Amino acid sequence: MTKKIRVLIAKPGLDGHDRGAKVVARALRDRGFEVIYTGLHQTPEQIAAAAIQEGVDAVGLSILSGSHGTLVPRVVEQLRERGGEKILVFVGGIIPAEDILTLKQAGVMEVFTPGSPTSRIADAIKQAVEGV
Amino acid sequence: MSISDELLRGALQRDPWALGKLARMIDDGLEGSDEALERLHAMGGRCRVVGITGPPGAGKSTLINNLIREGRKRDQTVAVLAVDPTSPYSGGAVLGDRVRMQEHATDPGVYIRSLATRGHMGGLSRSVQHLITLLDAAGFDLVLLETVGVGQEEVEVKDLAQTTVFVTVPGLGDGIQAMKAGVLEIAHIYLVNKADRPMTETTVKDLESMLSMSEEKRAWHPSVLTSIATEGTGVQEVMEELDRHYSHLQASGGLENWRRSVADASVAEAIRGIVEESLKELVNGDNPEFESDIDRVSRKEEDPMSVARRWLGKLDFGKV
Structure with a gap:
């Protein structure tokens, strides 16, 4: 039996636009992933705790508020603190090019900016989880 | 591969990481899960298992969110297994029950696990029974099972839960619908949620009339309650009715029957x-x-x- 990939999609912080997160959740579903959606206004602690309880392979963070610089590293840190250092973190949203490297250095697998085809997101996760 | 004692020990202390890891092994049927279950099955035997079923959008997850809160007020540890359907096309799933329960995410006394049916019929996933074994051994006081949104025939929850709550909303069908066989027969508590909507009374009456028509003399008479789960109204009453049913099970030997039915299933x-x-x-x-x-x-x-x-x-x- 091929192992199902489990991904948690979350929206940290205060912005209330979740269309992007939903589109990605739906696209990953259609690629055979099990996607846990946790909804809006999540704290890094809530996201990390949910990811650990759910035993996911990856966490996707959708951020449009511009506060990725503080929120993303905190999610990564919270995951590590809870034993989830192997869980991959990817980010989607409006992220200025100059911030992408910083986020990657903070432990983010990949950053997907508006216009990224969902197939590229799915492929990147699949490759990182299964190593193919 | 042998299951590590450390992982098992962690799960028995309700460590979320260990529970998440073991639940994943069990749900995926990975190597080591049979051995883990063999050891876990010998433990536990103490937890209360409550099934929450009903049509999609009736408010099952929101009710569960409130039941977690009530349970925590009583110092109970609470676990939730929430099942959503797997796509018959892609094999994928969006598991969204957790959205309503995230306020409890960081509470160490609460564990929530979302599950996909993975093609299993009956309203649950095949792994649910094994995950109950895990959560029971881990010492959770209360395990809440949320079925997929049901239609008429998803009745598997009755084999695994001690008490089943059927959540519905006003105006879904008439007295004839309420007479049909299937999921409407299996509950111990009927809850008409979103009771601020029109037709609440009619729906309550239809259900009550269905229940009064039963010729069979049953020791437990299910009651019909109302709630507005988004406001928390009526949840206290559900909790009290759950207690009343549990006392009934204890007094009538129903718990023994339940153990037997779980073993059988x-x-x-x-x-x-x-x-x-x-x-x-x-x-x-x-x-x-x-x-x-x-x-x-x-x-x-x-x-x-x-x-x-x-x-x-x-x-x-x-x-x-």
């Missing part, structure tokens, strides 16, 4: 799983003898039942 389900696995190998594998039998059936040289019986005799289930 688990063994039957395990056998079904093994048979299905061997069947899958047969159908997927290139067994020329099997393929030629299929050809014979398609050419009407032999009937399906005779072929099936012959193959059942040939399959070596013990090896799986």
Whole structure:
């Protein structure tokens, strides 16, 4: 039996636009992933705790508020603190090019900016989880 | 691979990481999960298992969010298994029950696990019974099972839960719908949620009239309650009714019956799983003898039942 990939999609912080997160959740579903959606206004602690309880392979963070610089590293840190250092973190949203490297250095697998085809997101996760 | 004692010990202390890891192994049927379950099955036997079922959008997850809060007020540890459907096309799923429960995410006394049906019929996933074993051994006081949004026939929850709550909303069908067989028969508590909407009274009356028509003399008379789960209204009453049903089970020997019914359902389900696995190998594998039998059936040289019986005799289930 091929192992199902489990991904948690979350929206940290205060912005209330979740269309992007939903589109990605739906696209990953259609690629055979099990996607846990946790909804809006999540704290890094809530996201990390949910990811650990759910035993996911990856966490996707959708951020449009511009506060990725503080929120993303905190999610990564919270995951590590809870034993989830192997869980991959990817980010989607409006992220200025100059911030992408910083986020990657903070432990983010990949950053997907508006216009990224969902197939590229799915492929990147699949490759990182299964190593193919 | 042998299951590590550390992982098991962590789970028994309700460490979320260990629970998440073990739940994943069990849900995916990974190596080591059988051994873990063998050890876990010998423990526990103490937790309360409550099933929450009802049509999509009735408010099951929101009710559960409130029940977690009530349970925590009483210092109970609470676990939730929330099931959503798997796509028959892609095999993927969006599991969204948790959205309503995230306020409890960081509470160390609460564990929430979302599950996909993965093709299993009956309103739950095949792994649910095993995950109850895990959560029971871990010492959770209360385990809440949320079924997929049900239609009429998803009744598996009745085998695994001690108490089943059927959540519905006003105006879904009339008295005739309420008379039909299936999921409406299995509950111990009926809850009309979103009770600030029109037709609440009619729906309550339809359900009550359905329940009063039962000829069979039952020791437990289900009641029909109302709630507005988004506001928390009526939840206290549900909790009290759950207690009342549990006391009834304790007094009437119902808990023994429940243990028996879980054992029965688990063994039957395990056998079904093994048979299905061997069947899958047969159908997927290139067994020329099997393929030629299929050809014979398609050419009407032999009937399906005779072929099936012959193959059942040939399959070596013990090896799986």
